[in-house]
Amino acid sequence: MTKEKIATQILTFILKVLLVIVLIAIALILGAMVGYGIIGDGNPFAIFEMSTWGHIFSYFTKPTIVN
Numbered sequence: 001m002t003k004e005k006i007a008t009q010i011l012t013f014i015l016k017v018l019l020v021i022v023l024i025a026i027a028l029i030l031g032a033m034v035g036y037g038i039i040g041d042g043n044p045f046a047i048f049e050m051s052t053w054g055h056i057f058s059y060f061t062k063p064t065i066v067n
Contacts, residue, residue, distance in 0.1 A: 029047070036052070037044025046052050 032047045033044040036042050036047050
């Protein structure tokens with residue numbers, strides 16, 4: 001294999017990985033908008049507010065007790 005062919009294969013691989021990452025990010029954003037906005041009867045664009053994420057993360061974290 002020539003250096004050009006190897007470079008082309010590496011570039012193609014990197015572009016495919018980046019495409020998959022972008023598609024996953026889009027799917028997560030759209031899924032959050034559908035879940036929060038349509039199923040949850042809220043504003044779909046409210047997922048971009050920090051207070052919404054604080055409320056969501058509060059379900060997964062429990063308060064710590066300090067002695």
